[in-house]
Amino acid sequence: MYYNSNTEIYLDGKFVKANEATTDLYSQTLHYGYGVFEGIRAYATENGTHVFKSKEHYERLKNSAKLIDIPFDYDVDELVAVTQELLDRNNLSDAYIRPLVFCDPNMTLARPNNVSIMISAWEWGAYLGDKQLRIGTSSYCRPHPRSIKIEAKVCGHYVNSILATNEAKDNGYDEALLLDSDGYLAEGPGANLFFEKNGVLFTPQLGNILPGITRATVLELAKELSIEVNQGLYLPEELASADSAFYCGTAAEVIGIKSIDNMEFPKEWNETLGSKVQKAYSQLVRKSHKTLNTTH
């Protein structure tokens, strides 16, 4: 599904066959989840393949590494160029790109001296599908920002996301909604949350969530569309009385939420602010990159 015998990945400065690449089973990342990664999307545009907000993703990757003391001194522009080459080599245009920074063999709990980077890419449809989601509030909360670096995209943090996803699916929902440790709305296992009330959008403030690049894009689009957005601490009751809601993320893009804990939102999706943002997002990511480069 992710690769075949022709697929190439980028590994520490070289392009190698995915099925010939090897790694060390004593890696600190494999044992302790101590590594960082990204999820990026490329789109076919009139001017060829464009990697959406490539720079922003690699800047977040570098920042994630820095935040958790992983030494990673790659240049962002180099990573951007390597990614474009990776897509060309694999003949991919509409693709999902997964860079992973992983550590050397080290069974201690001290920071590593050396790390590796691998970048892979594959064709992947919308991660949460294109139907409106039925979500359920998770019994798991997002990790407390005093326990981890919540704004870093760290491998080990995703155990929390996997537990919440399993629980939601076992309970018959499409996806989970996690609160923060104080009981305020936080985010999905792999997406940020927005909801609409009386013609205004609301989204949880930064501090207890991953600062999503799609979330930032939605804020930009809302400004262009003259939609007011408030960022703050919101309780689950505020979501329960909302007119509509949506999730957004690189893999999921912008996807409507039908219900929370089996309570349906009253607005028809096509009439929501989320639907407007969804259309604008879809157009933006597929816009020719000549135009994009001047604005982003």
Ligand code: PMP
């Ligand atoms: N929250 C979490 C926990 C995520 O894993 C993701 C996906 N990276 C997001 C939000 C959305 O972030 P982005 O828009 O940068 O993909």
